[in-house]
Amino acid sequence: MRIYNTLTGKKEEFVPVEPGKVKMYACGVTVYDNCHIGHARSAVVFDVMRRYFKYKGYDFRYVRNFTDIDDKIINRAKQDGIAWNEVAEKYIDAYYRDMDTLGIGRADVEPKATEHIREIIDIVKGLVDKGHAYEAEGSVYFEVQKFSEYGKLSKRDLDDMLAGARVDVDERKKNPMDFALWKASKQGEPAWESPWGLGRPGWHIECSAMSLKHLGETFDIHGGGADLIFPHHENEIAQSEAYTGKPFVKYWVHNGFITVDKEKMSKSLGNFFTIQEILNKFDAEVIRFFLLSTHYRSPIEFSDEQLREAEASIDRYYTTVLRTRDFLSQDQSKDKTNPEEKNLEDLLTKFTEKFSAAMDDDFNTALAIGNIFELIRVVNKYLDGKPSGKKSSEMIAKTNDLIMETGSVLNIFNRTPEEWYRALMKVKNIGLSEEDIQMQINERKSAREAKDWAKADAVRKELEDKGIILEDKKDGTGWKVRV
RNA sequence: GGCGGCGUACCCAAGUGGCUAAGGGGGAGGUCUGCAAAACCUUUAUGCAGCGGUUCAAAUCCGCUCGCCGCCUCCA
Numbered sequence A: 001m002r003i004y005n006t007l008t009g010k011k012e013e014f015v016p017v018e019p020g021k022v023k024m025y026a027c028g029v030t031v032y033d034n035c036h037i038g039h040a041r042s043a044v045v046f047d048v049m050r051r052y053f054k055y056k057g058y059d060f061r062y063v064r065n066f067t068d069i070d071d072k073i074i075n076r077a078k079q080d081g082i083a084w085n086e087v088a089e090k091y092i093d094a095y096y097r098d099m100d101t102l103g104i105g106r107a108d109v110e111p112k113a114t115e116h117i118r119e120i121i122d123i124v125k126g127l128v129d130k131g132h133a134y135e136a137e138g139s140v141y142f143e144v145q146k147f148s149e150y151g152k153l154s155k156r157d158l159d160d161m162l163a164g165a166r167v168d169v170d171e172r173k174k175n176p177m178d179f180a181l182w183k184a185s186k187q188g189e190p191a192w193e194s195p196w197g198l199g200r201p202g203w204h205i206e207c208s209a210m211s212l213k214h215l216g217e218t219f220d221i222h223g224g225g226a227d228l229i230f231p232h233h234e235n236e237i238a239q240s241e242a243y244t245g246k247p248f249v250k251y252w253v254h255n256g257f258i259t260v261d262k263e264k265m266s267k268s269l270g271n272f273f274t275i276q277e278i279l280n281k282f283d284a285e286v287i288r289f290f291l292l293s294t295h296y297r298s299p300i301e302f303s304d305e306q307l308r309e310a311e312a313s314i315d316r317y318y319t320t321v322l323r324t325r326d327f328l329s330q331d332q333s334k335d336k337t338n339p340e341e342k343n344l345e346d347l348l349t350k351f352t353e354k355f356s357a358a359m360d361d362d363f364n365t366a367l368a369i370g371n372i373f374e375l376i377r378v379v380n381k382y383l384d385g386k387p388s389g390k391k392s393s394e395m396i397a398k399t400n401d402l403i404m405e406t407g408s409v410l411n412i413f414n415r416t417p418e419e420w421y422r423a424l425m426k427v428k429n430i431g432l433s434e435e436d437i438q439m440q441i442n443e444r445k446s447a448r449e450a451k452d453w454a455k456a457d458a459v460r461k462e463l464e465d466k467g468i469i470l471e472d473k474k475d476g477t478g479w480k481v482r483v
Numbered sequence B: 001g002g003c004g005g006c007g008u009a010c011c012c013a014a015g016u017g018g019c020u021a022a023g024g025g026g027g028a029g030g031u032c033u034g035c036a037a038a039a040c041c042u043u044u045a046u047g048c049a050g051c052g053g054u055u056c057a058a059a060u061c062c063g064c065u066c067g068c069c070g071c072c073u074c075c076a
Helices: A037-055 A071-080 A084-101 A114-130 A158-161 A203-215 A226-244 A275-279 A284-292 A306-326 A342-358 A365-384 A390-408 A419-426 A432-449 A455-464
Strands: A001-007 A009-011 A021-030 A058-066 A133-136 A137-143 A179-184 A199-201 A219-225 A251-257 A258-260 A468-473 A474-481
Touching: A001 A251, A009 A021, A021 A037, A021 A084, A021 A114, A021 A226, A037 A084, A037 A219, A037 A258, A037 A275, A037 A284, A037 A390, A058 A084, A058 A114, A058 A203, A058 A455, A071 A084, A071 A219, A084 A275, A114 A133, A114 A137, A114 A179, A114 A199, A114 A203, A114 A226, A137 A226, A179 A203, A179 A226, A199 A203, A203 A219, A203 A226, A219 A226, A226 A251, A251 A342, A275 A284, A284 A306, A284 A365, A306 A365, A306 A390, A306 A419, A306 A474, A342 A365, A419 A474, A432 A455, A432 A468, A432 A474, A455 A468
Parallel strands: A021 A058, A021 A219, A219 A251
Antiparallel strands: A001 A009, A133 A137, A137 A179, A179 A199, A468 A474
């Protein structure tokens, strides 16, 4: 496997710290508001990495945190007139609601900052003892000048940063780039006892503390959005390595942003779409597919048009499943083949290999999806040749199995066509029940038998106006939701 | 200003030294069909922002130019 490592700026062969085991930490969210599609991207990307490592047979341990104490949470609490921990709880619930819907699995450990105050204090104390940090008016700062490798992740130089720095001038700091490990709390703010008085942890220290506790001093993969490279991950490296004296993380992986009109989607610009808003218009599988159809490090331009294309692609898949299922239910007593058989057979033989090759190359989900659609095209072509017999049913069944298997790594393509159409009916507000549709189909069937084409076409038109497309097949009429 | 990234067809998007430049969406024509739909076939990039260079060979490596974006402040 090759993974792009932000630290070295190259794709590298993945060699775990311990053979057969992978330990990954991904920065979760600060729980002060609803998640937007950008948060979903990060969550989906790391979820797929986890699924793929497990698919490859690794013993995988995944930690994803919640930042549940921070300025934004405190501000939100003031604004809403509730306690800070109620804010955190509320948005943790919202996070789970969204991520569960999107098919993002839970991490093995989901630690919260406030549950690791003891560990945080221990590290801060250790850093002070080692001379890497200093106390000033009840706060503790990390002294960046004392960590010679500061800037190695974000590839910047301390002097350059200071030159045009847009950093708050703070008289208590020895150097403007020094950052808070521990913050003295103001009156009325949440606070914990510490050797430096009442206070709360700085932002970066929690991830060092929680990863150290749950994954150890050195672990394999640490990830998050590309905007966390500096200062968050840079600071984590400084704290952790200064504290343990050991390398912190082997591979740093960062996902790209979602953009709107080419600009980064962000809270401050106000150009964001929440997961809930998008779920009102599109099914969760569509969102997932959309996010995985571009490589995780590239930017993705968000638009309804893009989501509609993703929806059409998924629909193509389920339409094919329906077709293979119809085929498998047919009489297979006669052996009949066609020239496409060889192509399909070859592709089936090397399909998982191609899938793995794509995923092994820095999790190229876009290519993997392309491979799946190649198989879909070949199987459709094969079915057009009207094959029959034991061998063809086996090949068709294998096709379905392989797509399900690889789809499960991406967590897409894992429903029945009926479930997909039901989901579409819901999201597109089709004002008809499945029974209504079946009744119309029956009515049209009588008309067709009587060769009353005008009547038959009228029924079809009526359904089409409501978003239901009919498909006449050899042994009956099927329906689907127009995408 | 410093650092980093991107620019592939009408749109989205893989490909990063050598087989006809994946795949999806859209358009046009066709096969099938009572007519449709779906599916399939043909077609839509002799060319990968532009210009030079390295090489037997480049979308892929190097240089320059243009354009877009990100980080440098909280941010997935």
